[in-house]
Amino acid sequence: MSNKNAQIGTTVERLFKNSIRNRDDVHGILKDHFRIEGSFATSYLTGADAGKSDVILKFADGRTLSANIKAFKAGFNQITRSRISHFCDRFGIQSLRPVFEGGAVRVAKKSGRFILDTDEQIVRSTLSPIAHKIVQVSIAGPENPELLVLFDRLQNRMLLYDLRKLLGDVDYEVSFSKRGVIGLGHFFTIQRKGGNGVHSMHIAKDSLDHPGNGLQVKMNVRKFVSSYTPMVEYTP
Numbered sequence: 001m002s003n004k005n006a007q008i009g010t011t012v013e014r015l016f017k018n019s020i021r022n023r024d025d026v027h028g029i030l031k032d033h034f035r036i037e038g039s040f041a042t043s044y045l046t047g048a049d050a051g052k053s054d055v056i057l058k059f060a061d062g063r064t065l066s067a068n069i070k071a072f073k074a075g076f077n078q079i080t081r082s083r084i085s086h087f088c089d090r091f092g093i094q095s096l097r098p099v100f101e102g103g104a105v106r107v108a109k110k111s112g113r114f115i116l117d118t119d120e121q122i123v124r125s126t127l128s129p130i131a132h133k134i135v136q137v138s139i140a141g142p143e144n145p146e147l148l149v150l151f152d153r154l155q156n157r158m159l160l161y162d163l164r165k166l167l168g169d170v171d172y173e174v175s176f177s178k179r180g181v182i183g184l185g186h187f188f189t190i191q192r193k194g195g196n197g198v199h200s201m202h203i204a205k206d207s208l209d210h211p212g213n214g215l216q217v218k219m220n221v222r223k224f225v226s227s228y229t230p231m232v233e234y235t236p
Helices: 003-022 024-034 084-091 094-109 117-139 163-169 221-227
Strands: 040-045 055-059 064-072 076-082 147-152 157-162 174-176 182-184 188-192 215-220 232-234
Touching (some): 003 024, 003 064, 003 147, 024 157, 024 232, 064 076, 064 221, 076 084, 084 117, 094 117, 094 188, 117 174, 117 182, 117 188, 117 215, 157 163, 215 221
Parallel strands (some): 064 147
Antiparallel strands (some): 076 215, 147 157, 182 188, 188 215
């Protein structure tokens, strides 16, 4: 994540934390949806150590809701990134490591697709049983927050979704784009991380040691927002 994106993310997390405090209408919807008895008490930032939980909402009966917050304008947002070796170890798919590594180098060299036609079947058969897990771990992590909050920077809207319901509703069919990018359903992709690696100028761009040759899971946030109605939305 670039410093600019990180700064935007921190600003939006703080905006959500502050703006929701005075929204009794939103509190009521959240309480009804999650069957919370107590009144809204406070909200606070979690800090970097809390993983996918960016803001905690606390209620007077001791219940809490945690939120993963992402700002967007258009197109795709990165939801996680990893070295290829770590990604394959995490999901038990070491057999795909040479496929991903070869694809990352090809894309770095601009010499071909990420996933070759000849590798599509093995990638599809390996990823299909765990596609849901890949998305769940990427967007929710072990923290498993209840809320996904998407901030539309163009329209100044906070959109709140039940993250666990979302993960149960979307599809995860494995597909491939013309460039060999892996699709997981309609809204998620796996592809080479990319980036110019301003702190890694001494490493060859086609080296697997270059941070741009990792993997990233991305979400087409704009497409998702146009397809799913939020549980509640408001202007902060």
